[in-house]
Amino acid sequence: MATGRLCTQLLSGHDPGLPALFVSVGKPLKGPRTAWDLRELGVRLHWQEPMATQPLEAATKVTQCKYKRIGCPWHGPFHELTVHEAACAHPTKTGNELMEILDEMDQSHRKEMQLYNSIFSLLSFEKIGYTEVQFRPYRTDDFITRLYYETPRFTVLNQTWVLKARVNDSERNPNLSCKRTLSFQLLLKSKVTAPLECSFLLLKGPYDDVRISPVIYHFVFTNESNETDYVPLPIIDSVECNKLLAAKNINLRLFLFQIQK
Numbered sequence: 001m002a003t004g005r006l007c008t009q010l011l012s013g014h015d016p017g018l019p020a021l022f023v024s025v026g027k028p029l030k031g032p033r034t035a036w037d038l039r040e041l042g043v044r045l046h047w048q049e050p051m052a053t054q055p056l057e058a059a060t061k062v063t064q065c066k067y068k069r070i071g072c073p074w075h076g077p078f079h080e081l082t083v084h085e086a087a088c089a090h091p092t093k094t095g096n097e098l099m100e101i102l103d104e105m106d107q108s109h110r111k112e113m114q115l116y117n118s119i120f121s122l123l124s125f126e127k128i129g130y131t132e133v134q135f136r137p138y139r140t141d142d143f144i145t146r147l148y149y150e151t152p153r154f155t156v157l158n159q160t161w162v163l164k165a166r167v168n169d170s171e172r173n174p175n176l177s178c179k180r181t182l183s184f185q186l187l188l189k190s191k192v193t194a195p196l197e198c199s200f201l202l203l204k205g206p207y208d209d210v211r212i213s214p215v216i217y218h219f220v221f222t223n224e225s226n227e228t229d230y231v232p233l234p235i236i237d238s239v240e241c242n243k244l245l246a247a248k249n250i251n252l253r254l255f256l257f258q259i260q261k
């Protein structure tokens, strides 16, 4: 069962600038509490895994409607599932309405297939490099400091690189917003004798469980233009993003594919 210690764990996120990320407490907590007590006290849990206590996990586990296959987008806590499914509008839609929904679903499936096909063709390139990258948190020295992440320098395809990442595109008060996103840029640190055209891709690394939907980005690196724009780090959702921010470092794997003319 959960205890007072659990609350402290939840409340001590690594970054004091972002306390609202993890948990919000209605009343002060004293002494050992069960997970249910925490809810009674107004503790709002923003994600479940660190809680890992059976009753709460089972009741708040995010589930999807059984009519997902015909396009119902609903997802929510397990204990609300029965009520939703009884009232779900999807099974009573007409054939024509369902056809439209199925068309949309086919289209997104096609896009997904295209992405995987592109990844497979990149895998047959001659020059491919990959490495584990570790984003470490830092603060800007502005008057109002901002959190950003940077990796140590690393070498891939015989070049030196750095990755940087920022939260909610460095908006002023990310702790006031409940939707969190990460974006990143890739910087070439070594000098090149000719433009270096690359595709690159961030995926989960071998040791951390990060849910990323792969996106391939392209850039032509030269000595004058040696950093990409900030592009979205495609973490599947805001909850997953909060989980990453709660961990000290963010460990991912970077793939670089050199495009040869």
Ligand SMILES: [Zn+2]
Residues within 6 Å of the ligand: 065, 066, 067, 068, 072, 073, 074, 084, 085, 088, 089, 090
């Ligand atoms: Zn539904």
